[in-house]
Amino acid sequence: MITSHVQQVVERLLVRGVTGLPEVLQRRLGRPVVRDAQTLADDVRLMLALQRLAREPAVETLPIVEGRRALARQTAMIAGDDQVAEVRDLRVAGLPARLYVPSARRGPGAHPTLLFLHGGGFVYGDLDSHDAPCRLLASEAGVRVLAVDYRLAPEHPFPAAHDDAWAAYRWLLEHADEVGADTARLAVGGDSAGGNLAAATALAAAREGLPLALQLLVYPGTDALRDTESLRLFGEGFYLTQGFIDLAADAYYPHLSQDERRDPRLSPAYADLGEVADRLAPVFLCTAGFDPLRDEGEAYARRLEEAGVAVEVRRFEDQIHGFLNMTGAGRTPRAAVVEIAHRLEAGLA
Structure with missing residues (x-):
């Protein structure tokens, strides 16, 4: 030991x-x-x-x-140790969760809040794996971050993670006072698989006419069919591999046919935006240049924009998938996360 x-x-x-x-x-x-x-x-x-x-x-x-x-x-090896005023463990819709309160917003009242859903291919990740980026987002953006630990595959296949994300968002609306959240300044966000869940949650919120001010989508998975040039270019040698993507698919949605993988709860790229575009929250979507998921994320952004949704896209050309977790190693990944935090702050101002 x-x-x-x-x-x-x-x-x-x-x-x-x-x-x-x-x-x-x-x-x-x-x-x-x-x-x-x-x-x-x-x-x-x-x-x-x-x-x-x-x-x-x-x-x-x-x-x-x-x-x-x-x-x-591996994530502990590259994690930062940014300080916040308070970290509180709690239960959200029956799920483990963690609230990060920034020093800049310690006073009473309702505050801008991000519901954060971690990445990991629906198979890996938890509150600890994404503790460092949640701390940095909270401290740099000056917003409360509520991270939720949804059920993982293969123990809990599709649509378990989606259902947990939706339940967590509904819980936040109903218990906003308990975490000091302002329901007029709520964001939902996440990275990779978490970005997928955040996008699907935002679509569901728009269909229900529920409040949401911002989607923060960090190199999200948006299309389970995955026929892109970026996957062919970067599927080996840049951390996220074709093998990882295949394992995630086999674990989370092995029972779905190719056509069933177009379900918007799994592939937001195929959502009918016509019925929700006017109610869909504005989007800040960022990708990494050397990421197999780059093209599907940017394609989703274009589709949202064509539907009339307010979208801002930022490609961090020199980064790889997973840079959100690299807040304690190197300079460029941390700088990218700080930029994301500032955009979050502006989006919930």
């Missing part, structure tokens, strides 16, 4: 040391990675190189329980 802990400390120091080197030195360590007219950030390139040197197993190659432990260890 002690040896394992010491090893984790050493690995974390190594990652932070190398990715924190001056940019001029980072550029000398290896060759730049250029693909699709984009250049990978040097600190991210070195992070991936260290992962390969350490022979860190990809989580999708491990049994799911072991993969969950490996992912928890």
Whole structure:
């Protein structure tokens, strides 16, 4: 146990040391990675190189329980430790949840609040895996962040995660006073699978005519059919792999046919926007340049915009899938998350 802990400390120091080197030195360590007219950030390139040197197993190659432990260890290695005024564990619609209260908004009354849904392919992730980005979003945006730990596959296949996300949003509306939330300034957001759940929740809220001020979609999965050039370009070597995507599909929706995968609760890209566009919350959607999910996220943004929804799209060209969790390693991933937090703040002002 002690040896394992010491090893984790050493690995974390190594990652932070190398990715924190001056940019001029980072550029000398290896060759730049250029693909699709984009250049990978040097600190991210070195992070991936260290992962390969350490022979860190990809989580999708491990049994799911072991993969969950490996992912928890990997995210802890690159997590930041931003401070907030209060962190409170609670239950939301029967689910484990965690409320982050920023120092800038400690007073009484109702405050802008983000309902956050973590990524992990519907199979991995929890409150701890995304503790660091939730802290940074809360502290930088000055908003309350309510993170919810929905049920995971394969133990709970589709539509369990979607149903939990929707139940959590309804709970927040009904219990806003308990968490100090202003129902006129609510956002729903998440990364990857969490972005998928956030988008589907926003669609459901629009259909029901319920209040929502902003969708914060960070490299979201939007199309379960997944026939994109970005998947072909970046499906290997950039953290999120084709193998991980296939495992997530086999775990979360193995029973669905190709046509059934167009269900908007799973693939927001196929939602009938005509009936909800005028009630759909404005969207801030960001993608990563070296991400297999890049094209489907940007395609969804274009479809929303064509339907008349207010949309802002930001591609972080030099980043990979998962940069939201890299708040404690390197400079460029953290800077991207800070930018996202400022856009969240503006969207709920």
